[in-house]
Amino acid sequence: MRMGHELIKEQLFFRKELIERVAWFIHLRWLFICAGFVGSIAGYLIWRPFPHIFFLTVFLCIAVYNIVFYRIYVKLSAKPSQDEKSYALFAHSQIVLDLLALGLIIHFTGGVYSPFLFFILFHIIIAGILLSPASCFVYGGIMPAALGMIVFLQHLGLLDRQPVLFSSASVVQASDTQTLFLLILDTAIILVTAALTTTIKISLRIKGRELLSVSKELTAQNKKLNSLYEMVKEMGIRTGLQELMDAATRQGTQIMGVKACAIKLLDDQRRKLRFVSTYGLSGDYIAKGTVDIEKSIINRKIIEGSVYAVGQIHEKDQFQYPEEMQKEGIASMVCLPLRVEKMIFGVFCVYSDTSHAFQESDIRFFSLMSDLTAIFIENLKSELNKTWFLQKTAHQLRSPLNAVHSMLSTMRKGYIGGIDPRQEETLMRCEKRIESLGSLIGDLLGLSIRRVGMDQKKMVPVNIGQVVERLLLMYRAQADEKNIHIIHSIPESLPAVLGDNILFDDLFTNLISNAVKYTQKGGSIQITIQPESSERIRFEIKDTGIGIPEEEVPHLFMEFFRGQNAKATTEEGTGLGLVIVKEILDQLNGTIQVKSTVGKGTCMTIRLPAVS
Amino acid sequence: MDKETDILIIDDDKDLVGSMRIVLESKGYHVRIAHESKAGYARIQEKTPDLIILDVMMTSDTEGFDLAFKLRNQPDYEAVPILMVTSFPKHMAEQGPEKFQHIMGEEWPVTKFLEKPIDPEQLLDSIASLLQGD
Incomplete structure (x- = not known):
């Protein structure tokens, strides 16, 4: 799934490049047409024999097909799903028509001696950038072939030689060897250009692909880190252990897009793991009871210090409850330790409904997640214990006071024997003073709990x-x-x-x-x-x-x-x-x-x- | 007052138990005493009391609650009214640590709470109303 998805993303990236270049190509052509019109007229003004009518006609034709291309481009880009094939076809037809126009210009301006011969190179470069290397070489081969054909036909006398622009001679007077040499030289230049362009393009594409994969990796990591930040934020505001662990399992399941997460804590004897928080698991599954680490190899590995343990459901001997897992639709799972420093106190489990669902990078991320969860759990536990300590201190201080108070009131109210009014008054004062000591303890306790910020309440x-x-x-x-x-x-x-x-x-x-x-x-x-x-x-x-x-x-x-x-x-x-x-x-x-x-x-x- | 009414006090504070005993006996109740829950449970098994006065924190922090839960889950004893006396108000339990969380969200297994210090009249009133089945 992931591979296919990445391929599509990569295609999208390069298709975008193709679409942009096609548009750029059309705009460039407008400039070229303008320059062509101006150049034809200027050429005619400078040198009367200049075939301006021919040039103007060719540029007009180019302008006409460029308008058509522009309209096709607008139509294509309005389509919601832009398909690469139609753009490639579009690019091919532009290059073919351009080369045809260029061929005409070259032929009528002196064939291999034409000053416009170099424009072939631009098209080869453009084909190399936009299309596949093969297409670039095909075009790079067609052009010299066409030139060669013209020369051959001229040699046979089947085609008229055309005068070279601005040349005093009506036609070039060159030997066949000279012409052949020029033809070979042109072919070599064109092919070398094609080779250079495609090589550069291929290496750019490889770089682009690498960059794309790095950026994809970074985006994915960033997304995960953001989710982790959300998770940390949510765990940070939890004031009850259960709530905290429920937040961890819920967020873990959602962030990693897995079937379920669970937190299991070790009992005092460190032999059994009890489910304390689950997300995505059915009540029936949890009801199967505690996990005995002697019977569950995957869990035992963690308690014994493994950094992580991956299990596939078909490896039945790994689990204590393979049938229940199968029934629950679990195909693979990862277990990670919940530990603070070296002390392991539980296991963080991630379940997937597909087998071999966990890659190395996923596990690294889960490991980070379980470490953070462990720190939060321990931290909250210690805060709760501090509060508990203060409360217990208050209880211990109050106990003797309460006993004294109860004894005093029992005495004052005559349950132990008759007392006179003065004795009663004194006992009453004793009770009052003890009561105020009791409220002082209560107030002090309340204040100290509040001051150390341990009473974050719902x-x-x-x-x-x-x-x-x-x-x-x-x-x-x-x-x-x-x-x-x-x-x-x-x-x-x-x-x-x-x-x-x-x-x-x-x-x-x-x-x-x-x-x-x-x-x-x-x-x-x-x-x-x-x-x-x-x-x-x-x-x-x-x-x-x-x-x-x-x-x-x-x-x-x-x-x-x-x-x-x-x-x-x-x-x-x-x-x-x-x-x-x-x-x-x-x-x-x-x-x-x-x-x-x-x-x-x-x-x-x-x-x-x-x-x- | 009915001489036969049998009250069992389970509390580790001997002085407090002493003064409660004086008050209760003055009204003719028969008082039995235990200073921790195991001994208390043994007394209950010897003879089911008409009412139990129970402390929360004894040897362990939740001992009183644990015994109350145990009694509530036994048909023989589930009807015995429990008066829980504590200097540990309910809201402290709500803030308490992990060990108290198993209690949260469940019904309190006791019939009535009385906060220490114990006022003799309040104690007698509470007992009288519990015995009448209020």
């Missing part, structure tokens, strides 16, 4: 109105306790905001809890969500709380900063809430604006980009 369109309503339900009891009235105005339908539910939870939790925390008993909180334009949504939370001193507003988004009056109001508060808010807003491309008057209240306005 951004999905979210209705922030629903998030806020849900959170308000949770804060209702706390607000009721302080007799705070919460008014909210949230339109039923809102444009969505691109983000992640956890981010929005953290964002609005911090804002609402601040408002509840710093609003005194009997106060009110007003929450409004409004689309500001088709591109932006505004969330506003306005309280009648303690407010923020003006000089402290610039410090609000600094770690561990807490306003003087805030500290005086409550012990609770980590000084990280607004830092988290700011970082989340940065992540969501949002902004925040703070307006506050001490003793009157605070209004925080958030603007988020909406998705249409």
Whole structure:
């Protein structure tokens, strides 16, 4: 298939050259005709015996057939499928007619002594460029033969000798030997020209062919590299391992135009390979189960360190499941290691429905692809592990706190025995301090995960109105306790905001809890969500709380900063809430604006980009 | 309160288990204890409890989940309500590493979640509602 395709591409390339030259030939002829007309008249003016009528008639004939050629050319180039044969025929007919016209001119201007003899060379060169070497030599042979024939007929007296242009003698007075010598010399010049032209043309064509194949190779490589770049880009944005591997198998299948791709990972004992991601394989095929590397030679080779392994379905002993593969329509496959440095952790497999489908260059490319996939998998794994480490650290820190808290509340609530009000109060304070330590751990963890950029989330369109309503339900009891009235105005339908539910939870939790925390008993909180334009949504939370001193507003988004009056109001508060808010807003491309008057209240306005 | 109601707590934090036990016994529940899932499963096999209080991270990170899945897949135990107590909120599991991905996309195998620290009243309310089959 590939060979045939390349041949067609090559033909296309040379056909294009032929078509261009034919057009160039027609244009050149117009110049020649013009020069001919002018030359005939000039010749007549200079030298009265000049056969201008004959010349003008010949050039007129040339002009007529050139018009015909031009029309044929226009017609041919309008055809969608330009076929090389008709162009070659076209080129032949032009050369034949030109040579005929030239023959006439040569004959009537002195035969072998004609000054126009050299024009034969131009035609030989043109034939050599446009047509096959054989055609060039045929024309190169016909012309001297025709000349020879004229000389022979003149020798026999069957044809009149014609006067040479601008010569005082009416006919050339030369001996037959002289004429023969000239004829042989002309023939030699013509044939040497034909030989040189065709040799140069052949070598040019070889160079052209080489260039074409290099350019084809480069185009193909470029296409592959571009696809690889797309693949890398897609793998780069994946935040889940499964998604990442699915992207790799899908892209691998599409880029290389194969039947299917699969990623199989080694189990802990390094004895079995489990399909973790496939593209193009049926569920039945995958359901055959894990691959035992003892039973599958092709896979074992990879695990044992081969750079790649190619298998054809008829080599049944290579595979653990040859029947299933046959049923699936797999004819050949390549396996490549998924490895980072020397550690092989899986196999990247490429399946084809034709046998011997993989060439050396394909395999090199697959190898690059599997190496990149392996690096991405390992990288993501290590990122996930870092996040996991932080989360586990937080868990370990929280566990003793939770136990202490549970024990304290069990004691405070009298399950262990009666306690007096002062003891209860003290225990209550202990619980509160432990709770704030718990939130500090939570906030620190959230921040560190965000700061190291490990929480790339799936951004999905979210209705922030629903998030806020849900959170308000949770804060209702706390607000009721302080007799705070919460008014909210949230339109039923809102444009969505691109983000992640956890981010929005953290964002609005911090804002609402601040408002509840710093609003005194009997106060009110007003929450409004409004689309500001088709591109932006505004969330506003306005309280009648303690407010923020003006000089402290610039410090609000600094770690561990807490306003003087805030500290005086409550012990609770980590000084990280607004830092988290700011970082989340940065992540969501949002902004925040703070307006506050001490003793009157605070209004925080958030603007988020909406998705249409 | 029904003296016969048998609650099995599987959690490796002995202090936490201790305070839960005090709270539960004060309401007349019969409490049995295991500190890891294997021992917990053995207790379940000895006698099917009326309710299981289960921690997530014990010896291994997913031990609680693994046991819950195991129980859900056994006809004898699939109806036993499981109250999962954890200081490992659900959203952490969603972000968690590879080992948690097998859980994602499946139904959580537990009846109810309770986040640590455990408030005695909340614990009792949750248990009461689970036992009533809510």
